[in-house]
Amino acid sequence: xxxxxxxxxxxxxxxxxxxxxxxxxxxxxxxxxxxxxxxxxxxxxxxxxxxxxxxxxxxxxxxxxxxxxxxxxxxxxxxxxxxxxxxxxxxxxxxxxxxxxxxxxxxxxxxxxxxxxxxxxxxxxxxxxxxxxxxxxxxxxxxxxxxxxxxxxxxxxxxxxxxxxxxxxxxxxxxxxxxxxxxxxxxxxxxxxxxxxxxxxxxxxxxxxxxxxxxxxxxxxxxxxxxxxxxxxxxxxxxxxxxxxxxxxxxxxxxxxxxxxxxxxxxxxxxxxxxxxxxxxxxxxxxxxxxxxxxxxxxxxxxxxxxxxxxxxxxxxxxxxxxxxxxxxxxxxxxxxxxxxxxxxxxxxxxxxxxxxxxxxxxxxxxx
Amino acid sequence: xxxxxxxxxxxxxxxxxxxxxxxxxxxxxxxxxxxxxxxxxxxxxxxxxxxxxxxxxxxxxxxxxxxxxxxxxxxxxxxxxxxxxxxxxxxxxxxxxxxxxxxxxxxxxxxxxxxxxxxxxxxxxxxxxxxxxxxxxxxxxxxxxxxxxxxxxxxxxxxxxxxxxxxxxxxxxxxxxxxxxxxxxxxxxxxxxxxxxxxxxxxxxxxxxxxxxxxxxxxxxxxxxxxxxxxxxxxxxxxxxxxxxxxxxxxxxxxxxxxxxxxxxxxxxxxxxxxxxxxxxxxxxxxxxxxxxxxxxxxxxxxxxxxxxxxxxxxxxxxxxxxx
Numbered sequence: 001x002x003x004x005x006x007x008x009x010x011x012x013x014x015x016x017x018x019x020x021x022x023x024x025x026x027x028x029x030x031x032x033x034x035x036x037x038x039x040x041x042x043x044x045x046x047x048x049x050x051x052x053x054x055x056x057x058x059x060x061x062x063x064x065x066x067x068x069x070x071x072x073x074x075x076x077x078x079x080x081x082x083x084x085x086x087x088x089x090x091x092x093x094x095x096x097x098x099x100x101x102x103x104x105x106x107x108x109x110x111x112x113x114x115x116x117x118x119x120x121x122x123x124x125x126x127x128x129x130x131x132x133x134x135x136x137x138x139x140x141x142x143x144x145x146x147x148x149x150x151x152x153x154x155x156x157x158x159x160x161x162x163x164x165x166x167x168x169x170x171x172x173x174x175x176x177x178x179x180x181x182x183x184x185x186x187x188x189x190x191x192x193x194x195x196x197x198x199x200x201x202x203x204x205x206x207x208x209x210x211x212x213x214x215x216x217x218x219x220x221x222x223x224x225x226x227x228x229x230x231x232x233x234x235x236x237x238x239x240x241x242x243x244x245x246x247x248x249x250x251x252x253x254x255x256x257x258x259x260x261x262x263x264x265x266x267x268x269x270x271x272x273x274x275x276x277x278x279x280x281x282x283x284x285x286x287x288x289x290x291x292x293x294x295x296x297x298x299x300x301x302x303x304x305x306x307x308x309x310x311x312x313x314x315x316x317x318x319x320x321x322x323x324x325x326x327x328x329x330x331x332x333x334x335x336x337x338x339x340x341x342x343x344x345x346x347x348x349x350x351x352x353x354x355x356x357x358x359x360x361x362x363x364x365x366x367x368x
Numbered sequence: 369x370x371x372x373x374x375x376x377x378x379x380x381x382x383x384x385x386x387x388x389x390x391x392x393x394x395x396x397x398x399x400x401x402x403x404x405x406x407x408x409x410x411x412x413x414x415x416x417x418x419x420x421x422x423x424x425x426x427x428x429x430x431x432x433x434x435x436x437x438x439x440x441x442x443x444x445x446x447x448x449x450x451x452x453x454x455x456x457x458x459x460x461x462x463x464x465x466x467x468x469x470x471x472x473x474x475x476x477x478x479x480x481x482x483x484x485x486x487x488x489x490x491x492x493x494x495x496x497x498x499x500x501x502x503x504x505x506x507x508x509x510x511x512x513x514x515x516x517x518x519x520x521x522x523x524x525x526x527x528x529x530x531x532x533x534x535x536x537x538x539x540x541x542x543x544x545x546x547x548x549x550x551x552x553x554x555x556x557x558x559x560x561x562x563x564x565x566x567x568x569x570x571x572x573x574x575x576x577x578x579x580x581x582x583x584x585x586x587x588x589x590x591x592x593x594x595x596x597x598x599x600x601x602x603x604x605x606x607x608x609x610x611x612x613x614x615x616x617x618x619x620x621x622x623x624x625x626x627x628x629x630x631x632x633x634x635x636x637x638x639x640x641x642x643x644x645x646x647x648x649x650x651x652x653x654x655x656x657x658x659x660x661x662x663x664x665x666x667x668x669x670x671x672x673x674x675x676x677x678x679x680x681x682x683x684x685x686x687x688x689x690x691x692x
Contacts, residue, residue: 035499145672147606156659159659280483280487287484334484336477
């Protein structure tokens with residue numbers, strides 16, 4: 001009985017996520033219906049396309065790859081008690097750095113690619129540093145500092161695209177990253193690269209770090225109760241910094257993945273379409289994984305499926321690209337509600353109790 | 369101390385500009401800043417009320433976005449810009465009501481719910497603009513429906529700028545001199561004790577959320593109907609978050625929040641102003657306009673460094689209340 005109950009409690013997050021997804025799909029269906037689209041056909045077509053067609057599923061997995069990294073960025077922060085929403089800006093600057101380093105420098109292939117990755121990570125860590133310092137030493141709200149840095153990053157990369165990195169022959173995009181610094185697709189004609197495997201491994205590494213090392217324990221203690229963590233001798237400032245900078249590093253990998261690891265483009269387009277909101281969607285990924293690293297891959301695939309369906313929705317039904325954000329937003333809001341399943345269980349218990357009270361008990365048996 | 373430094377800096381800047389370019393230049397820069405200030409000051413004042421009750425609404429950006437589009441729709445349906453402003457106000461309040469329900473009765477995590485609201489705002493607005501006007505991305509407001517500003521020799525003075533400057537009077541009056549304000553502050557300070565003494569914690573927080581949402585909605589409506597004349601997914605461009613930064617800087621003093629909004633707006637105006645300077649021309653030819661646009665956001669970052677410590681804020685901020 002207790003084992004069963006423990007199992008049920010462990011499954012609770014799964015129910016919460018399932019409930020949020022179902023709720024979001026239901027609300028989306030109502031919205032679609034109100035706007036005059038056939039909701040069932042649209043939703044079935046969308047997920048059928050992004051999960052059950054060869055082109056769709058490889059695109060979904062390719063989109064999922066950077067989302068795993070930006071999801072981990074937010075996740076590590078949340079576990080340490082900080083809402084680090086700076087992945088967006090980090091993705092921007094490290095994508096810019098990857099293009100600059102991968103396109104403007106000619107190095108031999110075995111050195112060029114890893115060095116580009118290192119540069120992207122270093123730039124990511126550096127971009128996170130101001131927010132980390134402000135939070136650790138001046139208690140500045142991290143959402144605000146990171147959002148401001150996100151905007152600065154967006155304008156910085158807009159400038160890079162507009163002039164220093166612009167392709168003189170194709171003004172609609174930056175120069176291409178040189179072959180020596182490109183990741184080739186796993187299957188020809190797809191955008192899938194080896195970075196997907198790296199993402200899965202990094203999730204495992206994050207799990208080991210957070211749950212099976214002293215540092216991870218200290219990180220989680222800092223997140224659970226900073227005052228108590230401080231009282232037992234944990235250097236809360238140092239761990240806050242660590243959580244930020246680790247987040248910057250993984251988000252930097254996302255920036256690398258979206259440029260050097262994104263065949264057949266290997267560039268940034270004029271409007272940054274490939275980069276915009278990849279950082280923010282990491283929040284959705286982490287929230288849907290219930291902030292657990294092992295859930296990140298699956299939840300990144302779900303978010304990526306929604307992203308992949310955008311082109312189908314636009315071509316087949318004429319629905320705007322940003323419908324994906326609408327869906328994601330509802331999922332996040334529903335996920336923020338605590339223990340929906342717990343409330344439902346409580347409500348049902350109450351109903352059952354009332355039912356018991358109302359039904360006459362068999363003769364001679366009073367109550368329990 | 370930091371207040372003094374900021375005031376001296378603003379005055380010195382104004383004096384330098386007056387000496388170099390004449391008083392008209394200073395006046396026109398000030399008017400530009402006053403126009404840019406409204407969509408930050410109004411939401412910021414609403415958020416001060418919100419936070420006094422213990423709710424940190426990070427979804428301001430989303431509320432402003434939705435309201436900016438709803439306002440244009442209302443104006444076109446009603447055939448009048450003022451109807452549009454009203455529509456923005458009401459839609460902002462309505463979205464904030466939903467958020468408020470989630471973070472009070474729903475006991476949702478305020479940060480996550482707010483971030484979700486911002487996402488929802490982007491998606492909803494893109495969807496609405498396309499479904500209403502069949503336009504992908506943006507819709508221009510018909511000139512006849514725009515709120516007409518007052519023309520002065522130095523530039524245009526927008527009516528809501530005046531309202532934004534005077535709004536702190538109302539906010540301080542509400543918070544410090546009414547029973548509602550006292551109860552709200554009590555809820556923000558200690559929700560459990562307020563509950564025990566008979567104050568409806570959830571209902572009060574909900575009211576504060578709706579009030580904050582209404583002001584944020586008015587700010588969004590001002591951007592689309594009055595200042596810019598456009599409904600677009602990137603119309604608000606982070607102003608909701610800038611408003612939050614101003615609130616954090618203000619330590620929940622409405623006057624300080626408006627002052628912070630003005631500082632951001634001066635830098636915003638300065639960023640636009642500097643672009644047409646002769647020395648900026650070679651830079652502008654090389655995509656430099658993006659670099660000037662960074663200026664206001666960098667100034668907010670500096671503002672945050674000078675913000676007061678956490679102690680200035682209500683104890684219960686960000687915490688969902690649940691009866692033990």
